[in-house]
Amino acid sequence: MRSKLKPEKIFQLYFPIVAILAALLLTAIVISVMGFNFVEAIQALFVGAFGSLGAIGETLNKATPVILTGLSYAIAQKCGIINLGAEGQLYMGALAATIVGTNLNGTPSVIHITITLIAGFLGGALYGIIVGLLKNLFDASELITTIMLNYIAMAFCGWCISFPLKDTEATSNFPQSRAVLESVQLPRLISGTRLHAGIILAVLAIVFYYVFLKYTKKGFEMRTIGLSRSVAQNAGMRLSTTSLLAIFIAGGFAGLGGAIELLGVQFRLINAFSLNFGFDGIAVALLGNSNALGIGLSGILFGALRSGSNRMQMITKLPVAVIYMIQSFIILFVIGRSMFDFRKLRVYKRFAKRKMLQGEKT
């Protein structure tokens, strides 16, 4: 039994590695075809992602919001809700955090940061609740409501920064909120890098996600509902309230992501505040099989892609469009990694069958 399990363990490493190698190979081909130097490019990709403390910090900073939106998608999904709304929830979280973070001058830093993050969480969570309510009251499919609420949230934030929250002292009429106060900006973890405390919160969120689903009764209920509403009903679980809680937490995660991005990196709410964090989050969650560690790792992969490709562009002068293609290759190969499963090949099957049956006979 044990000895039979071992190969699996090895394969868990084998697949992602081979997948990324293959993606890089394809990348190399495309880059060469475009007439650029691929050795340089791929080297830059890695250096930009992990080459130095600063680079690693950058990678982790970029991983943080997508890890949180990833958790947002994952926890809702565990409860049977497809939350495509992380983008909007992230904006609303950032909005709430902006309001708290630009006011309350003179509050001690720790407290101010805490309540701002809480505000961010609530902003996203309450916006998420809307999805749940519409589902419970009108059984409106979240596939639609979430997408619509995304656009609405973005438009609403756009209005806020053009009117009520607009930075009037600003030297230009560029629509943006006031910068959050010094006291709420997240502390840098390593001086000389931009790595901020956000990643710690992300890790805590991952731990929460793991423990909540595996070790709490609410989490157990959510997983049950997610897999079979009828069984959950039969077991006397409260479907609607539990679903509401799930989408509440999901929205909260996304909102927290927005707050962290605001307090750690951008400091102002602007129109293009989120660079698709919401949708990348979905990919992150699913790439990580919705399991805690997986989400953490694929989040870092996405972060690395972002920071790495920035450097790659600088070094190789590849246009951004090519970078997009490269990113898509890596995602595709990682998600489709089973294509490298030589155990599926006929030759191997025949061989393995023999071996096993001999094993059984003896």
Added chain:
Amino acid sequence: SKQPKTSDPSGSEAPGTKHKVALILSGPVSDMSWNATAYNGLKEIEKLGAEIAYQENVDNSSLADVINNYATGGYDLIFLSTNGYEDIGLKEAKNYPDVTFFIINGATTVDNVISVQVADEQQGFLMGAISALVAGEGQVGFVGGMEITPIINGSAGFEAGAKHVNESIAINSAMTGSMTDVNAAKETAKAMVGKGVTAISPMADNASLGVLEAAEEAGIFAVASGLNQETVAPKAVIIAVVKDTAIAYKAAYQDYISGNLPKETKKMGATEGVVFLSDWYEAASALNQETKDAVKALYDDMAAGKITVEIP
């Protein structure tokens, strides 16, 4: 390849000592407008003998990282294409005192950061004025993309311009909320036509083309906001009011190599040739001579600084 800013003015002649110039853009270099002209500017700078690099679609979240890459990558001069970058730009510039930063449309000029402003409102003003001149009995329309400084100022200028020509004219102004959604722009323009607009001007990067096409189909006049746009609507586009930031970039670079960097933020417009009129396109043959002269006159006044446009 670092070297003091007060190097011999002709970096071009000494290949060994090339200046490295980077441009960081918030949009794609193919947007037929703001970022495109910025890119052209960079090309001009390359012709002057600099080694260049640029990065498109850089969001504020990555800006610091990108700046850091260039600054530590041996670049002497970094252009930030929008005042959306001003905050983070200023913050990061402090870390790299011997790198010079130009912020286009920025407002601050300190130590190693110089801001250059482009007179978007002048472009808007001329568009508005021309539209009003050719609109006849009808109304004039302005279709903007996203709410960013150039377009906010542009639309303010447009209204001022239209009013300047005809105090009582009805002005139709809208934002589509996107620089890429050509259809939204086109449909908005069509709706304006339905409301009685007879001369229209877009300011929405690529999406502008949609507006021009709408004008073509509706058989009304249009004023383009950049070169090469007229071909999609030959019967509608009478002229383009161009805002060529390339000139601003080139000038900035020349100041840089000649070592006399501006001490305070300056604004460049018609006077400096950043804002100028294209030739009349064939659609303009429908116009009578005095209209054309009036337009010419307006432009000359503006270039001569006789017209000043308020911005919000």
Added chain:
Amino acid sequence: MAYLDMKNVSKSFGTLVALDNVSLSVQKGTIHALLGENGAGKSTLMNILYGMYQQNEGTIYLDNEEIDIKDSKTALDHGIGMVHQHFTLVPPLTVIENVILGYDKISRVGLQLQKAAKRFEELCQRFNMDISPWAVVEDLSIGQQQRLEILKALFRDVSLLILDEPTAVLTPQETETLFSLLKQLTDEGLTIIFITHKLAEVMNICDCCTVLRNGRVVSEVAVSEIESKEQLASMMVGSNVDLIIHKEEAQTGDVILSVEELCFDDEDRVRRVDDISLAVKSGEILGVCGVDGNGQSELIRCIMGLLHPTGGSISICGEDVTGKTTREVLNHHVSHIPEDRLKMAMIKEFTVNENLALMAYRDQQYGRFGFMNWKWITEQNIKICEEYNVKTQGMHVPAGTLSGGNQQKMVVGRELDREPTLLIAVHPSRGLDVGATKYIQNRLIQERDRGAAILLVSTELDEILELSDRIIVLYRGRAMSTMQRKAATREHLGLLMAGISPKNTTVTPVTM
């Protein structure tokens, strides 16, 4: 030479060897029984024959020529049809759509439902089963769905028909019809492989039988050579089993469950439960018998708080629970073995461990402060698995990997382990092998003697007669009659189930 010959077939799933060198040969025009405990490998063997699974080793001969069945298409092309143990219907589609799904012999492109429906109705008449071709499958009762599965197979005029536990959910009458139908078919030269756990049926209609144990063939005999069910049973289990239920007089206590004038109308205003009154005392088993789809499920769902009664009242231990939530009902120490385990009682993706925690997880013991104490829970569940001998590769394998029978044992174990005061058991032994069935039935008796009140719903007359102390017969949502076990005879019940109430019956009042 036999019509079908499966030679030295081996199949393993990962590390688990489901079939080891199994050979099976079936004569043309016979009904061949395939017997074995739950998890013995019957379905797997048949799924191989039907092309759902690929054997690792072994060859298959049909009519003396070797055939390579790479998928069910080839199987169908060779005239092999299979009725699967777990329904393979598409619930939201209509009956006729399900029937002609993938069958383009009537018309290649268009569906021509009318034409197909005509042929289908002829088939129904021929085997006097009545199912409307236009009904939506998810509205059919389980019994009807089972019949539909059989008709689906026959519609494709097959020459070898595999039936994987088709009678598990049929009523005696339905089973009778099915058997006469099978005889009819074999006379017409059809060959049938018949999987069942009901040994009487084997003795009754099969010509020959093959017995599997742990994926190996233990014997292949002509039914004529078998003296008794016991003999068959011991072949399967490998040791002697007694098939008798040990049961004394009931020591009834006070009323636990009482239902008064309960009515329920479904959303199309159809009256499903019509003015039913019944009472179950502690220490007694009230058997509810009736053809599937006569209001049993609705009655139970109303009691469990899964449906809102239209009228009447329900009380447990004297407390009114009418229209209360399922949670509140469960809090009265109620256990429920539902009719459809995969739909209502277990989650295939969950591990055995999680499935066993599904009902009682709210108890303090299962963890304080809203946490789950998995360590304790696992120990608990291992005990359950041992006690109810659930055959599983471990506590942490997905419950979907258990054989049908073992899934049922897992559910029953979970429900009985809670020592309920009221136990609602719907087809508790559905899909279980002899040993397991008897075991579960004895457990029910034990529960009764412990003082539990038991409401037993079953379509199996034998089960009802063996276990019940009193019997209530449902027909079209009404209670035909309630009687003492002694007063009941098979024939009598049969008539009542068919809606005929002979005048000589004394319809005794419920409260006695």
Added chain:
Amino acid sequence: MIDTITSFLASDIRTATPLLIAGLGILFSSRAGIVNVGTEGFMLVGALAGVVGSWLTNSSLLGSLFAMGVTVLLAAIFAFFVVYLRADQTVVGVAINTFALGATTTLNRILFGMNTSPPLINVFDVVPIPGLSKIPIIGDALFSQPLLTYLAFLSVPIAWFVMYKTHIGLKVRAVGENPRACDTLGISVTKVRTGAILFSGALAGLGGVFISMGQLSFFTEDMVSGRGYMVLAAVVFGRNNPVGVMLATLIFGAGDALMYQIQAAMSGVPYQFSMMLPYLITLIAVCAFKSKTRPPAATGIPYVKE
């Protein structure tokens, strides 16, 4: 007022058409249990490929066929990943979108250069229907549209027939609900799903073509601007049936049309609010039309035989 109504209707139809074309395709893959988040990407690729094809062949028809060919290839890749490798559909969809944005941008720049005037190509001209187009108010709106628009609306009943009255349709519906059942009936789940995906790819591509060649006459980067997601929403909102999808797209179109009218009419309203409008309308509509119909049971679940 009258003209406003007319231009509103016309604008509604124009905006709905690309969503409808793509929707009719996505409908089938969705029924087969496939969530195609890559729709956006398919449409974007279609939009460019159409222009390229028309530019090469000087024929909008050949251009469209070319585009459909290209998107079918892209769909084949999608199918390879989600059906054969059983990779998660949504992730592959997201990747397809990213790839499409990169690839179209790169190719567009290579073929047509940057900031040059777009090439003059053969596009779908408006074909007024004699007689009908003269009907007051609606005539000009409904009956002077490009040929493709009429085709799109005419193919709604066809799609309905295929979906509910043919073996193909039945298989597609069944595979989405209970693949195992289909497997036991000798239907190849892989084939049906792959087929549905390829078909949806072709139509999504054509939807893109309509954007670049039906509504406009050129390609610009990222010109689909989120319509792909609206298509997905329309398919869900239209309850996975052709007529529903048509109504859904018309409602979305109406929302947009209304927004454009408001934008043009009253400059006073902050544009962010008029932008919210279509989405609010959709939300309300979704809540108003409750329905019991649920998505196919096997949606998003790869089929594993053993």
